Amino acid sequence: MILSFVILFVVTLVYLSITERYRNYAVIVSLQGWILLAIALLRLHSVNWAELAFVLAETLLFKALIVPQILFAVIRRTKINRVIGSGSSQFRSLVMSLAALAASASITYYIADQSIDMIFFGVALYALLSGLILIVSRQRIFSHMVGFLVIENGVFLFSTAIGVEMPILINMAIMLDILMSILMLGVFLTRIDHTIHADDADSLTKVKD
């Protein structure tokens, strides 16, 4: 069961590399939130109310509901609908994404450690690389934010796979990370568009040597 959700998560990452519409980005981020909720619930070590509350807040409340809603609000407000430049970039992104998938699978295969859930590690690494590819290859700030959210989701996925001595501490750290992403989305929504009128990372070039 968990494996099917993990595969679905990988599919969302591949789809993210070929889609060009920002509404799809927001939908995928929301879908990833729901997948992470399912995985986290299935992997709960025991019925601990504090842990359950953290998991529900992190995945359902923030990742599946609030963050996608803010993304939709950003799309409505800034009226940006798709990545700059279509056509060839789709194919290039897909190739880069598949190369990242191959690299993640290879590293996972070579490590082959019994003490670690290697599938989760491989997928988390793929999410990290996918997020970085999105940040580096796309021009608009919105894509960069989605890239960061994807990295966060990968980190969260891996955190559900490891058994640590103090899971509450790990949950607190994840919560702080989510808070940072909401802060970033808030800054984008309320400040950047007002002050700089930028939907493009190229406009952010005043701070340089």
Add this chain to the structure above:
Amino acid sequence: MIYYLILSVLLAGSAFAATTRRAVNAAGALFYAVQAAFAVWILTGGRFGSASGGFFTYDALGTVFFVLLAVVSLFVFIHSEVYFRDEDIRLYRRYFSLLMLLTTAIAGVYFADNIAVTWIFLEATTLCSAGIIYHRRTAQALEATWKYVFVCSTGIATAYLGILLLCSAADGSLAYSSLAERVASGNPLYMKTAVLLVLCGYSCKMEIFPLYTIGVDANFAAPAPASALISTGLVNAGFIAIFRVYKVMASSEAFEWMRHVLILVGLLSLAIGAMFLRRTNNYKRFLSYSTVENMGIVAIGLGIGGIGVWAALFHVICHTFVKSSLMLQVAVMRHIFNGYRINRIGDYISINRVGAIGFIVGTVVLLAFPPSPLFVSELMILKQIIADGQWWIMAVVLLLLCIVIYSICSRIMRLCYQPNLDEVHDPKCEHWLSWSAMALLAAAMVLGVWQPELLRDVIDQIVTL
């Protein structure tokens, strides 16, 4: 530690709620009294070397850097008070409460004895720093804040993945001591991946390659006195986070590999510092690139090992005094000129003689000429490089240091002696600010000629821990 954190946050909150400057300053005075009392309590109350609350430790590393932080932060507070004399009360109180929160978050990083707690406080420093960087509310400040929050968050998230890898390979331990015991039996390839992710992520705080850029941008946009804290206290927080992982990895098979990575990162940081010191046209960015260069030397020291580790620690301690002094001198300079442009500002020696002397002496110390303490640390690192027979590293370091010396000398000479093209506001600025910044420099120079036995013992203790 928990009481210290609560009290500090409450005092920062009271500064934020204050309605007059006097009330903000009173909250600040109380805050620094708490810092001083906490340091005294650790050192004389028998707490030195003990653990606190399961997540913190009052070890030598944390305590030394906390004392440095308290001193630098106090200087920054005093200089900021003058810097923002005409500021709107809302911005004034917000700035000072964020300054106190940043100091508290950095202290949390220093004393953390748990890899997840270190990460949490580092993330908290990003939040506080972002508020300080955005203080001016200009388009440039917003851009720098956005970049800082975005790159820091991405870097820290990457580091977090590395931390999770490290923990899972060490049976779920999060405390540094148990991590150190368990990584020895961990899969080396797994450890290497974890170290690479952690190093890459924390580089945004320590201002080394690859994520050094945001530290430079942050210093550029933040008010000048706050830059003194960001380029020393916060950079030291990044250093401590990496150094604690370095100590953890000492028993692992991947340690040798980590040292090679640190040498590479150090050389690249030094090269970037040397290159951009010549290119930049802004004094704050100029000093920030000098931080990148110095942290590169520190990374090389850690990577080379032996007495290089001792030297790296000594270098960081002395760099804290020197860089904070120079950043505060820049804050004084900002009172007089319109900006920080290197090609327009000049004749500083006749406009503010004390400040100019502070810059010249600071430059001599920064360039590691005797009696600079940086001379001692750099010499020790070079000796270890020679002892290891790493001649190519020696050649690259010396070449890059020559470029650094030329760049820094030429820029500071321009500041003091080239004709001034900028508007001069207040040539009779308050000289005591320049003198007070020079006090930090004097402390560094004292360490250059005389290293107290106590400091030597403490650094020995940190290195052998």
